[in-house]
Amino acid sequence: MAAIDRNSAIPLYYQLKLYFIERIEKGELRPGDQLPTEMELCEQLGVSRAPVRQAMTELVQEGLIYRRAGQGSFVAPRSAAAVAERSHLRVLAHYDVRWLASLEQAVRTWNGLHPEHQVQLDTEMCAREEFHDALRRATLRGEAPDLASMDFVWLTHYASEGYLARIDELDSRWAAQLAVDLEPPVLRNNTVDGHLYGVPAQSDVSGLWYRKDWFDEEGLAPPETWEQWLTILDHFASPVVKRRFGHHYAVVLPVTAMTGEATVHLLLPFIWMTGGEIVDSQGGLVLKAHLEQVAEALRFLQEITLQRRTYLPVDVYRSRWWHLARFFAQGDVPMTLGGTYEWPRIREESAWDTEEDAASALGFVMLPRTAADTPPIASLGGTSWVIFEQSAHKDLTLEVLKLVASTELSTAFCEENLQISPYVSVNQRLQSPEHPWLSSLVPLMAHARNRPMLPNYLRVSTFLREMLENVLWEGAQPEPEIERTAMLLSVVMALTR
Numbered sequence: 001m002a003a004i005d006r007n008s009a010i011p012l013y014y015q016l017k018l019y020f021i022e023r024i025e026k027g028e029l030r031p032g033d034q035l036p037t038e039m040e041l042c043e044q045l046g047v048s049r050a051p052v053r054q055a056m057t058e059l060v061q062e063g064l065i066y067r068r069a070g071q072g073s074f075v076a077p078r079s080a081a082a083v084a085e086r087s088h089l090r091v092l093a094h095y096d097v098r099w100l101a102s103l104e105q106a107v108r109t110w111n112g113l114h115p116e117h118q119v120q121l122d123t124e125m126c127a128r129e130e131f132h133d134a135l136r137r138a139t140l141r142g143e144a145p146d147l148a149s150m151d152f153v154w155l156t157h158y159a160s161e162g163y164l165a166r167i168d169e170l171d172s173r174w175a176a177q178l179a180v181d182l183e184p185p186v187l188r189n190n191t192v193d194g195h196l197y198g199v200p201a202q203s204d205v206s207g208l209w210y211r212k213d214w215f216d217e218e219g220l221a222p223p224e225t226w227e228q229w230l231t232i233l234d235h236f237a238s239p240v241v242k243r244r245f246g247h248h249y250a251v252v253l254p255v256t257a258m259t260g261e262a263t264v265h266l267l268l269p270f271i272w273m274t275g276g277e278i279v280d281s282q283g284g285l286v287l288k289a290h291l292e293q294v295a296e297a298l299r300f301l302q303e304i305t306l307q308r309r310t311y312l313p314v315d316v317y318r319s320r321w322w323h324l325a326r327f328f329a330q331g332d333v334p335m336t337l338g339g340t341y342e343w344p345r346i347r348e349e350s351a352w353d354t355e356e357d358a359a360s361a362l363g364f365v366m367l368p369r370t371a372a373d374t375p376p377i378a379s380l381g382g383t384s385w386v387i388f389e390q391s392a393h394k395d396l397t398l399e400v401l402k403l404v405a406s407t408e409l410s411t412a413f414c415e416e417n418l419q420i421s422p423y424v425s426v427n428q429r430l431q432s433p434e435h436p437w438l439s440s441l442v443p444l445m446a447h448a449r450n451r452p453m454l455p456n457y458l459r460v461s462t463f464l465r466e467m468l469e470n471v472l473w474e475g476a477q478p479e480p481e482i483e484r485t486a487m488l489l490s491v492v493m494a495l496t497r
Contacts, residue, residue, distance in 0.1 A: 004016065004045050004046075004047060006326075008095065009094070009095035009096055009127065009128065009320065009321075009322050010095045010096075010097065010125070011051065011096070011097065011098060011344065011345065011348060012047055012051035012348045012349075013050075013051035013052070013054040013055040013058075013348065014055070014097050014100075016041070016045070016047075016051060016052065016055040017055040017058055017059060020035070020055070020059060020064070020065070021059075021064065024064055024075060029075045030075060031075050031076065031077040031078060032074055032075060032077075033074065033075045034071075034072055034073070034074050035056075035065060035072065035073045035074065035075070037072055037073075038052045038053055038056060047348070048347070048348060048349070048350065048351060048353070049353060050347045050348055050353050051347075051348045056073060058101065058104070060073075061104075061105070061108060062104070062108070063076055064076055085116065085117045085118070086117075086118045086119075086120055087117065087118070087119050087120070087393055087396055088119075088120050088121075088122050089107075089119060089120070089121055089122065089146045089147065089393055089396070089397055089400070090122050090124070090145040090146050090147075091103070091121050091122065091123040091124065091145055091146065091147055091148065091149075092123075092124050092126070092131070092134065092135060092138070092145040092147075092148040092149075093123055093124070093125050093126075093148065093149050094125065094126060094127060094128040094130075094131045094149070095125055095126070095127055095128065096128065096322075097125065097149075098344055098417060099149045099201040099202065099383050099385075100123065100149070101413065101416075101417075102201055102404050102409055102410070102413040103121065103149075103201075103385065103400070103404055104121065105409055105412070105413075106400050106401070106403035106404045106406075106409060107119050107120075107121055107400060109403050109409070110399070110400055110403060119396070119400060124145070128260060128261075129260065132154075132458065135148065135158075135163070139163060139388075139390065142390060143390070144163070144388040144389070144390035144391070145388060145391070146387065146388060146391040146392075146393050146394075146397050147385055147386060147387050147388065147391070147397050147401070148385070148386055148388070149201065149383050149384070149385060150198065150383065150384055150385075150386050151261065151381070151382075151383060152186075152189040152190070152198070152200075152203075152380065152381065152382045152383070152384060152450075152451075153189070153261065153451050153452075153453070153457050153461070154457070154458065155189065155190060155192070155197055155198050155384060155386065156192050156453045156454060156455055156457060157454075157455050157456065157457055157458055158197075158386065159192040159193075159195075159197045160192060160455035161455070162389065163388060163389060164197045164386050164387065164388060164389065165197075165386075165387040165388065165389050165391065165394055166195045166196065166197060167195075167196045167197060167198070167199060167387070167398070168195055168196045169195070170387070170394055170395065170398045171398060174398075174402060175196045178196070178199070178405060179191075179196055181423045181424050181425050182200065182422055182423060182424070183203065183421075183422055183423070183424055183427070183445055185380045185445070185448050185449070185450055186200055186203050186380070186382060186422040188450055188453070189380065189382065189384075189450055189453065190384055192453075197384075197386060198384030198385065198386050199384060199385045199386075199401040199404060199405050200382055200383070200384045200385075200405075200422035200423075201382075201383045201384060201385060201404065201413070201422075202341070202382055202383055202413070202414065202417070202419040202420065202421065202422065203380065203381070203382035203419075203420050203421065203422040203445070204339040204340040204341040204380075204381040204382055204419065204420055205339065205340055205378040205379070205380060205381065205420070205441075205444045205445060205447070205448045206265055206266050206269060206337070206338070206339050206367065206378045206379040206381065207337075207338070207339070207340070207364055207365055207366050207367055207378055207444065208222065208223075208335060208336075208337060208338075208364070208365050208366070208367055208368065209325075209328055209335065209336050209337075209338045209342065209346075209362065209363070209364050210222050210334060210335045210362070210363045210364075210365070211245075211328075211334045211335070211361065211362065211363075212360070212361060212362055212363035213360070213361045214236075214245055214334050215334070215363070218235070218241070220232060220235070222363055222365045223368045224368060224369065224372055225368055225369055225370070225371055225372055225374075226300055226368050226369070226370055228368060229368040230303060230304075230308075232335075233250045233251055233304065233308060233311055233335075234250075234308075236250040236251075236334050236335070237249075237250040237308070237310075237311045245331070245334065246331060247331055247332055247333055247334055248313070248332050248333075249311055249312055249313050249327070249332060249333045250308070250311035250312075250333065250334065250335070251304065251311055251312065251333055251334075251335045251336065251337075252312060252313055252316055252319075252324050252327045252328065252332075252333050252335075252336045252337075253266065253267075253304070253305075253312075253316075253324070253336065253337040254266055254267065254319075254321070254324065254337065254468075255305050255312070255316055255317055255468075255469065255472050255473045256317050256318070256465075256468075256469040256472075256473050257462075257465035257466055257468075257469045258317070258318055258319060258320060259319060259320060259321045259324070260320070260321050260465075261321075261461055261465075262321035262324070262339075263464075263465045263468055263469075264451065264461050264464050264465060264468075265339065265379050265381055265451065266337045266338065266339070266379070267301065267337075267468055268379050268451060268464075269367050269377050269378055269379050269449075270297040270298075270300065270301060270367070271293070271294050271297045271298075272377050272449060273297065273367075273369050273370050273374055273377060274293040274294070274296045274297045274370060275290070275293045276290040276293035276294040276296075276297055277290050277293075278290075278452055278460070278464065278489075279452045279454065283452070283453070283454055285486065285489055285490055285493055287482065287485065287486040287489060288482070288483060288486035291479060291482050291483065291486075294478070294482050295478040295479050295482060296370075298468075298471045298472070298478040298481075298482075299478055300370075301471075301472055302471065302472060302475075302478075305472040305473060306472070306475055313327055313332065313333070317473055322345060324336050324337070324338055324342075325338055325342040325345045325346050325349070326345070326349050328342075328346065329345070329346040329347075329348075329349035329350040329352075330349055330350065331350075337367070339381050340364060340418075340419065340420055340441050340444070341381060341419065343358060343417065343418040343419070344417050344418075346362075355418060355435060355436065355437045355438070356436065356437075358418060358437045359436040359437045359440070364440070364441060364444075366378060366444065366447060375447070376447045377447055377449060378444060378447050378448045378449065379448065379449060379451055380445075380448035380449060380450050380451070382422060385401050385404060387401070405423070407423070407425055407426060407429075410423055410426045411426050411429055411430070414426060414430060414438070415430070415435070415438075418437055418438060418441075420438070420441055420442055420444075420445060421442075427442045427445070430442055431443075454493075456492060456493060459492045460489060460492065460493070463485055463488050463489055463492070464485070466485070467481050467482065467484075467485040
């Protein structure tokens, strides 16, 4: 069996799903052939049950395999059903493809309701860092996809450049209803110049993951302040405690530009805590005017990344964003900076499987603050589906996205992946005794802030990541590095006015 690539950003379950799809399409697995059991696949691949079960479940849902009670899973017969019409929707997605599950379910729902007009997704995947180049090349050739999954912070750029279709022009009534139900910061991130451009799939907030079971055993509460955090880091870095729990390091956090946008997403709140800002509410650059506050935040982070460097994994400087959750899931660290979006990857890499597991063994809290009276703050993250102006199937694509955004499918997606919903109505459902973990996460949305919503955010983020790497890993003095970054950003932002 093909090996699972643990260094890939593609989730383990999706790698396994693609493996079986390819074998079925090539005829290597024929109708009626029996597949290995979930337990056998776990042993052969050295993975937990969660990704195997998810892959097999989705293959069943898509009609590629079927289960026979007491006997196992088998390759399904090929359907010979005639279809009056079939539309192909081209999708561009980066390797973090979790959001495809809700889109694929929406297509299955559509096809069940419209047997005379079937929809098929033709998905192209690429690395996150290649996404923007792939999209620009396709657009220049007049071959933009029909839709794509897009980080909230990218949306303003592509809407301002004219790449995206306006949702409120395709269906103004439905867009108005959607806007009313969106969480306020999510609505702001999907609206440009008063127009709605994105149909959100999920939302998340940044914070601190910690091993609740270890903290409880040590009689520790999660840190609320910077000073408390340093004390707890020192505690978990002691050889005695490391032997007790078997971990190797005290914490993992992004320290270089290698972690991509996660570096800004996870570290920007530390700047906000001190009163520092990159841009003002009108999008004007104010970084240099906030030099003292930004420097205070960076000097604190240097207490960890420079003075306590041995507390970090030795190869953290070359880690990708998806590696942070892996260190935590595999028990190498008791804490990691991350987003609420990390649960599916933690589940894949650990023995935890259910929401009850998460609630009993794990914790997720707001980032430690400068002082106890400093208001908690988080960075808002999330993914939206967008429709491209070049699409020849705008109306059909929107109809599929309406299903993605439906309360039924959105709730099911959030329950399966333990994600905060972008929709108020769904989050109200998720805050119930049946969802102990989600009930603790949803209220954190009240403390979430948007990263700068700028047409040139892609360039701005690049310079911010470089600044953070130079200060936190290379040891540059904060003040000169902030001044240098402010100068570079002033040039970039002036060119795009």
